[in-house]
Amino acid sequence: MTEKENYIEQVGLFYEQYGLPKMAGRILGYLISSDSDNNSFEDIQKSLKASKGSISGNINLLLKQGMIVKHMISGDRKSYYKMSLNSLESILDSKVNSVTQFKMILETGLSFDLNDNSLKKKNLTKILNYYEFLENEIPLLRNKWEEKANNQM
């Protein structure tokens, strides 16, 4: 196994921890470590020595999640893929989403506890406040980044 192949496996394992199929992680590893932005389906499939079915499924998963983008080259009917840049801000947006979801879970759960004024309720309310805090702060962070990124150009 070359050093690069080994790297690609590492990235696969890294993303597996976060719930993506290993193959999707390998594709990301391939895209990050390749020499160019024009990585065709075939390049990816041959390099990763995997079935077309698996590559197809995982590429579409990554596209749906906004982690990669597809682009075309005129006069060539292959599809090319690269890491997505527009996903930068959306990482924070999706965080807000899951924070909001968790807040709802806490709120619903607390409504089952009839015993108001309990220490337990007070503590879980603190957790709720924390998530509210995050829900407010993350969009500010997003703005801060956008400003910074614009100034750098």
Add this chain to the structure above:
Amino acid sequence: MTEKENYIEQVGLFYEQYGLPKMAGRILGYLISSDSDNNSFEDIQKSLKASKGSISGNINLLLKQGMIVKHMISGDRKSYYKMSLNSLESILDSKVNSVTQFKMILETGLSFDLNDNSLKKKNLTKILNYYEFLENEIPLLRNKWEEKANNQM
């Protein structure tokens, strides 16, 4: 299925999305919606109608991840569990960790691309800057929360 049982299943599914076993999620759902902070192993096991083995394994998983805490009641040799409060700040800490890990992945990956000055490298460097930004900002957010939480007491 009672409304509460249904809620507990929902929480199980929610956490499953984020890579926890459904049973671990159910335990969290149980703890959030129960009437008190003194939830024994037996309470949890009986309520969730699951095996002792599964409850044991998943409780220990949640303890290890800092999502719940164990406490004892004197003169009683059962263990009791509740949602963890000290994990609030550690949620952000673990975010920093994964951001740092991902930065390393990008850096290693870029080192395989010999073609410097490529548009591709420029773009991935932008992603790298973004993660660096997050790495810096998240601890600030943590401080801001701590201050806020202290003032509220």
Add this chain to the structure above:
DNA sequence: TATAAAGTTCAGTAATTAGTGAACTAAATG
């Protein structure tokens, strides 16, 4: 020191998820 209570461990099984490969669709080229 036997008995019980509280939880752990682990082998086996169930359930889920990922990957393969072959058949297929759609579009482009000779």
Add this chain to the structure above:
DNA sequence: CATTTAGTTCACTAATTACTGAACTTTATA
């Protein structure tokens, strides 16, 4: 309009992960 190319779909299999239940450890009580 037959052929090739690019990618998709889906039934099957492989691999992984979660859960069960019974045997076990440890500590406490009669």
